[in-house]
Amino acid sequence: MTESRPHALFSFGTLKEAHVQTALFGRTVPAAPAALAGYATRPLKITDPDVIAASGLDVHLTLECRLGSVVEGVVLRLTDAELAAADAYEVDDYVRRRVLLASGESAWAYLDADPLRPAARIVIAGDSIAYGRCDPRGGWAARLAARHIAVNERDHRVFNLAVPGSTLAEVAEQTPALLAARRPDTLLIAAGINDSAVPASAPHETPDGLAGRLTDSLASLAATARDRGARLVVLGPLWLDESRTADYEGLRFTEARALTLRETLRAWCTEHHVDHIDLWAPLHSRPDLLTDGIHPSPEGHETLYRHLTSD
Incomplete structure (x- = not known):
């Protein structure tokens, strides 16, 4: 039986890396190139030791709104359990919210936890x-x-x-x-x-x-x-x-x-x-x-x- 993967998650940072996926999900997951219009990225300092250990980085990326810009990334196809694991991986500076990809598909993405900070x-x-x-x-x-x-x-x-x-x-x-x-x-x-x-x-x-x-x-x-x-x-x-x-x-x-x-x-x-x-x-x-x-x-x-x- 094919495993159900009902969740589309747009990743523009460490979650798209194979070694991070293996650490979180036990394997790499299906992915396809995707783009998010109207956003740019900026660095975010990470202090959580578990997240640093999984990603190998103490600076991740977060999104800010910017008209005319595009962020390139991938869409990950996740199961319920994998989406929960991704939620647990993200630090408190991020929250999971809906975004509209350039393709017209609605997907989850991890955005700044303060909704007014990245707004334009x-x-x-x-x-x-x-x-x-x-x-x-x-x-x-x-x-x-x-x-x-x-x-x-x-x-x-x-x-x-x-x-x-x-x-x-x-x-x-x-x-x-x-x-x-x-x-x-x-x-x-x-x-x-x-x-x-x-x-x-x-x-x-x-x-x-x-x-x-x-x-x-x-x-x-x-x-x-x-x-x-x-x-x-x-x-x-x-x-x-x-x-x-x-x-x-x-x-x-x-x-x-x-x-x-x-x-x-x-x-x-x-x-x-x-x-x-x-x-x-x-x-x-x-x-x-x-x-x-x-x-x-x-x-x-x-x-x-x-x-x-x-x-």
Whole structure:
């Protein structure tokens, strides 16, 4: 019986070497030449002695986004066990994520564990919090954009497409048509709490399929990112001050439903190997950093920005 090899893994570094494969898998594995467009490589210092012993090198390569560049490598065809062995081999500086190869095939690759560090062209989509409401400086997104562009003004871009009031479902529906001209390598989805809202007159915790709606929207956004060759990064949600949100313009926002949203995002992203940056802790139990119980004040946005960019 032919052994099933359901996993395509793009390797641009030590995993393509025969002696590394033998050390990890007990043999060399099927491989074919492949290319990854929109990326370049940079060196990464390795300190894990087991990884150094297996590869014979204390400097490996990692990827960074660069429009117009191409990284040559190979596609390895792996079994479940071999993919698990590859995961164990990679150090904490890497995470396994989906990429779109020049051939059009979707494959796994080991990318920088910090999704913002290698990014070049970032699209932000979300609601009024990502838009920067209640902050004349434009919120955490504007601060992130200023920092990002300053690193490399020629090649770095940030496009904030957030629309106040948007749910995740609306973001998933509206975003695909906006990406072609912006050519993002990173799609930053700020999942606020609009999905968790219920009418102020409704029973407090009526089951309504919130988790199912969220996962459908996330799957759609993942497909959009994959088709564009972009890395999907999901942010949020924020803590809210329930004492001020019992009737917010005819809607009610509760901490319990926000926590359901948070846990759904975290579980889905973990299961599907998608980056999730949790924004709950920075403002937790800090009502002084919220202008109305939901939207961060300028100081609150500064706190979120520092959380996002902390090394």
